[in-house]
Amino acid sequence: MRTAIYPGTFDPVTNGHLDILIRAKELFDGVTIAIAADSMKTPLFTLEERMQLLMEATKDMPNVSVCMFEGLTVEFARQCGAVAILRGLRALSDFEYEFQLALMNKKIASDIETIFLMTQSEFSFVSSSAIKWAASLHAKVSDFVPFHVEKALMKKYSCPRTSEDD
DSSP states (O other): OOOOEEEEEEEEOHHHHHHHHHHHTTTTSSEEEEEEEEOSSSOOSOOHHHHHHHHTTTTTTTEEEEEEEEEEEHHHHHHTTTOOOOOOOOHHHHHHHHHHHHHHHHHHHHHTTEEEEOGGGGGGTHHHHHHHHHHHHTTTTTTTTTTHHHHHHHHHHHHHHOOGGG
């Protein structure tokens, strides 16, 4: 069985992420969505919340699992028996960063490939950061995320922020 991992912070999961996942399922027997526990980013959603949002988004997708991981992505891929790491690309700026990561991963684990999938053009401008920014201003984000994710975003941003939150 040829499996791949799809790592990221998924804060929150977007329709662009799901597009990459749906297409990757056609290439592999199984895909594990790997939520990074240790990231240099400051997430809006907790690790557990991101896990729940992804499990809900993928509940009808056979051969897709969701889990958390810490440490090096390639080491986690090895633990899972994955042959590839999936990465989505939106623009040239993504490629430069992702290319560096892929080369580093290849040096550490030459037996694990990095597979880049381009997002469809309708998702090429969608990022979790942009969605969070729009949601924080109470913009409609239903075109960019599943309904349950939009609901979770609106809940997060429903209370006015205070200076103590900063």
